[in-house]
Amino acid sequence: MSRPAAEARARARTFLAQTLSAEGNVLMLEHATRDEVVRRLASAGRAAPTKGSVAPGGAAAVEVTNARIAEAPDLEALAQLVASCSRCPLHAARKNAVFGEGAAEARVVCVGEAPGAREDETGRPFVGRAGRLLDRLLMSIGLPRTSVYICNVLKSRPPQNRDPLPEEVAACAPYLVRQLALIQPDVIVAFGAFAARTLLETKSALGRLRGRVHRYSGYPVIVTYHPAALLRNPGWIRPTWEDLQMVRRMLDGADESEARLG
Numbered sequence: 001m002s003r004p005a006a007e008a009r010a011r012a013r014t015f016l017a018q019t020l021s022a023e024g025n026v027l028m029l030e031h032a033t034r035d036e037v038v039r040r041l042a043s044a045g046r047a048a049p050t051k052g053s054v055a056p057g058g059a060a061a062v063e064v065t066n067a068r069i070a071e072a073p074d075l076e077a078l079a080q081l082v083a084s085c086s087r088c089p090l091h092a093a094r095k096n097a098v099f100g101e102g103a104a105e106a107r108v109v110c111v112g113e114a115p116g117a118r119e120d121e122t123g124r125p126f127v128g129r130a131g132r133l134l135d136r137l138l139m140s141i142g143l144p145r146t147s148v149y150i151c152n153v154l155k156s157r158p159p160q161n162r163d164p165l166p167e168e169v170a171a172c173a174p175y176l177v178r179q180l181a182l183i184q185p186d187v188i189v190a191f192g193a194f195a196a197r198t199l200l201e202t203k204s205a206l207g208r209l210r211g212r213v214h215r216y217s218g219y220p221v222i223v224t225y226h227p228a229a230l231l232r233n234p235g236w237i238r239p240t241w242e243d244l245q246m247v248r249r250m251l252d253g254a255d256e257s258e259a260r261l262g
């Protein structure tokens with residue numbers, strides 16, 4: 001057999017192996033690029049798996065429109081949408097979506113930035129050291145973790161914990177909007193600059209946002225440091241506690257100026 005013919009037969013065997021392996025959603029890429037394999041599978045009527053296949057965590061992926069999110073009747077239904085969400089590329093690498101947890105009628109909603117590695121592993125917000133610190137801070141104003149609601153702006157982990165991208169926030173924000181509309185808290189606490197800037201649509205530094213009551217859709221918003229930042233800067237724990245005292249005073253009936261003055 002001539003050398004070109006032998007090479008052609010070898011390529012054909014490789015493609016056959018790739019095609020058969022793809023039936024089990026495994027692509028063998030030894031001698032062909034991924035694009036070549038996808039193109040060949042697509043031409044054979046078997047496009048690469050995208051939407052409508054299986055999302056991380058095993059939930060069936062379906063298109064989640066803004067209207068479906070806005071019409072979710074309760075937190076459980078909304079969580080199911082998040083579990084199958086592929087509205088932005090972050091769904092591809094996540095182990096678990098992190099919807100949020102807590103009391104459905106909580107008076108306080110705590111909003112952070114995005115899941116980290118531990119949250120991605122467990123599917124729960126604010127776990128690990130930062131989560132334990134948050135629990136202690138909440139207890140210092142008489143709020144057990146189970147009495148509040150805790151979530152993030154983004155529901156899927158950005159790779160290497162990088163800052164969320166504007167398009168990711170735009171895709172995910174409707175979930176937070178609906179969570180807040182369903183819970184209707186008395187006070188929202190924005191933990192960290194990212195959550196604060198997203199909720200308040202501002203670019204101001206966190207230091208300029210602390211110490212007063214802001215508004216998001218009519219709900220009072222108090223801004224303070226993220227617990228993960230407190231682990232790196234223990235000197236910020238005291239000012240964070242003071243911010244949370246404002247939350248306590250508002251829950252006890254103080255108006256905004258009284259809450260601010262203490």
Ligand code: SF4
Nearest residue numbers: 085088091155156172
């Ligand atoms: S970050 Fe939000 S929009 Fe993006 S995939 Fe996760 S749940 Fe969907």
